[in-house]
Amino acid sequence: MIASQSLPLLAFISVEQAAFLLLNGLALGVLYVLIAAGFAVIFGITDVLNFAHGAFYMVGAYLTLAVVDATGSFFVALIVGPIAVAGIGVVAERLTLSNIYDRSPLYHVLITFGVLLIVTELVEIVWGTGTQFFQTPELLAGAVQVGPIAYPKYRLFTILAGAVIALGTWLLIRYSRFGLILRAGAQDQATARLMGVNIKKYYTLTFALGTFLAAIAGGLASPFLSVNPEMGNGALIIAFVVVAIGGLGSFAGAVVAGLLVGFTQAAVDTFVPALSGFVFYILLLAALLIKPEGILGDYEIRKHAAKLSYDERIPPVPLTDRRVLALLGALLLLPVVGLNTVMSSYGVGLVALMFIWGILALSLDTVTGYTGLISFGHAAFYGVGSYVVALTTLNVTNSFLLSMGAAILVAASIAWLVGAISARLSGLYFAIITFAIGQLLYQMSVSWSGLTGGSNGLSIDRVELLGFVDVSDTVTFYYLALAMLVASYYVAKRIMDSPFGLQLQAIRESERRTTFLGYNTNMAKRRIFAVSGALGGVAGGLFVTLQTFTSPETLFWVVSGDALFAMVLGGVGTLYGPIIGGAVLIGLDQILTIYFDHWRMLLGLILIVIVLFAPRGLVSFYAIGAELLRGERGPFGSAEPEPVEERGD
Amino acid sequence: MAPDSLLEMDGVYASYGSGHVLWDVSLDVDDGEVVGLLGRNGAGKTTTLRTISGVIKPTEGAVRFGGEDITAVPDYEISQRGISYVPEGRDVFPDLTVHENLRMGGVTGSEGIMTIEEILEWMPRLEERKSLKASKLSGGEQQMLAIGRALMSKTELLLLDEPTEGLAPQIVEDVIETIETIKGRDIPILLVEQNLNTVLEVADRVYILDQGRVVYDGSIDELRADEDVQLEYLGVGTDRSQQLD
Structure with missing residues (x-):
């Protein structure tokens, strides 16, 4: 019976096709196993x-x-x-x-x-x-x-x-x-x-x-x-997907998963070529949803439960702080005084871009720095924000308020969904699933060229605020971006100062204990992820308005990596640090790229030095410097070097 | 202090972070003797063993082993030099088999005092379970495994941290028998215990720690006779079956 039932299916392909399929699947599978093995x-x-x-x-x-x-x-x-x-x-x-x-x-x-x-x-x-x-x-x-x-x-x-x-x-x-x-x-x-x-x-x-x-x-x-x-990018994604499907920490799992992905890829390439680029992500999402620990994973996040914790809390600076007000004043005057004297319109645009990256890094800090969830997929919200503004402007209305509202809504919804899917996953699984979702969206933006323009991206024309102010004007845009940065910071700080914000920080220190206290930590994670996604969407929406152009690049995982870098460069878990980090990173990017082809090598070097020697980022330089200047002893425990203690376990 | 002691701790201070745990601790272990280290919870017993084995570095004072200063020697090298440490809670490798755990003991290739075959012959319950994961063993079996694993490596001094903790009385007897067998092979042991009985049964000499200081130092017979000390530092009277704390 079974044989006769399966015959019609086999009738679609000849024996030769089946043999090719088998061998292609095996060849791809073995290659994936090899890529993932290390x-x-x-x-x-x-x-x-x-x-x-x-x-x-x-x-x-x-x-x-x-x-x-x-x-x-x-x-x-x-x-x-x-x-x-x-x-x-x-x-x-x-x-x-x-x-x-x-x-x-x-x-x-x-x-x-x-x-x-x-x-x-x-x-x-x-x-x-x-x-x-x-x-x-x-x-x-x-x-x-x-x-x-x-x-x-x-x-x-x-x-x-x-x-x-x-x-x-x-x-x-x-x-x-x-x-x-x-x-x-x-x-x-x-x-x-x-x-x-x-x-x-x-x-x-x-x-x-x-x-x-x-x-x-x-x-x-x-x-x-x-x-x-570029070939390494593809390999990294394969390694991620195969290892996550197989089960983190299981070599045998990686072998099984590699072969599985290989055969699936070969079959999809043959029968449904339109889905060819999505095989990895669909399999990964399915695996993480059905069996989050992977096919053969018995892995428990062992040693550090992916925990992010700080010896010293660096509180966010209030907006009413005199130094902040002075800085804001200077930034308000900058285009008025600086334009055509010390800087060109390009310069004003560059500073505006710094604001945008400040918002993006800030949005990441709310989930990673404060809640302890390592998101390696914030490009998703940035990119989605940019595409939604572009598409709304092209197809519906050129009102900035409406398109930005749509971007915030869509980015927040996607983020909420990501949070819901991955709420029960902790630590490194969270990094992997956010990475995968980001890449899935990237793949969509490349493949669905009817909607997104494919790898050519989308160009937009004039965007208006309230129907009469042309936001495409650089100076107008500058003030708009500055206002949105200040608003984003205000919102983030209010959240972190609230009981909800404390709950998030408690989750970072120990999710289990927070649950014991009677909090629904999964709900809290979903909510903060939605807020973070909304802020990421704001950054992306501003980006496309400034550049009048967006492309799949905005969704690529390197943007997520850069956002993490910006956050840590400035000072993870401080809200204002990431803004500084985002500004510095994008400033370096735009300036050094003029003089030095391979400046990203320098970036890598800076990143390594920061991670090794100043894990709390630039804001800790400031704290250290201020202490030295005042000649004060630092907060408890930091002024006097701790005796070196071996880490027991 | 006798210059020819196998192990000497000389005025050792140790701390976790800012709080001192050991204050001017001096003790020694000579060849062939079993020395008990007693004290209440938090007295610094485990910290003393961790300091000897190099897991924690003293802030002051020195640790000498076989006449050589090992204060600054990393923990893995101290193990290679012949100090075998069986930590509290056994710490067997849960996902390795019994056999693999034993192999791991002798993994650095230095001459252990027993071979796997000898250990499995000596501990037949492990022989029966040698292909099982260590996490499947009972507490007593894990303790035996941890001791066997320690003996797989070069052992000129054995540090045992509460080997009878949490075990049923019958199993405690087995563990004590095992310790006596090791003692019979002239392997010196520094035995940390909260259970006075165990120490009275196997040790030659004893130190008592209280709040990180050595407060008593004497032979086992002296301690047995001195009920005041037992009461003051260990909280026990003549009733020897009473478990401390």
């Missing part, structure tokens, strides 16, 4: 989401290519290239992560983001931004008969090599002494040290193994994918 190993052992994973994958492709050019042997290159990348990984780990494993994952995410920026720019400096041609090695060129079909030899080789590497890694972790130490260290590093193990050394080796696997995946993939500096 990411899964690093996460499983050290609890670090390595955002530089894609960058190491890319460097792997480039270095393999370089060794092929030098030696002429693909097989030599496939070993030597990744080993060199592992060496780079070791240096990167020692200089960055190895110093901050005990910190909140927020800092892990940021510091690896910094490594990503530096590595990407270095590759662009050495090899340029163009696509490199990688010829399939002669031995593996052409096709071979597999049953009813002829299949490319190289793909078969990839399947074989990938299977060997994945199996080898699994055996290493499961049965070797090295693997035993890694697993023990992942469970309890304090006890592992009591067994005489220098666990830091093994964390470094874990990172080396992870980057080696990333690089060998890059090397293997390059003959049939294009080699360019």
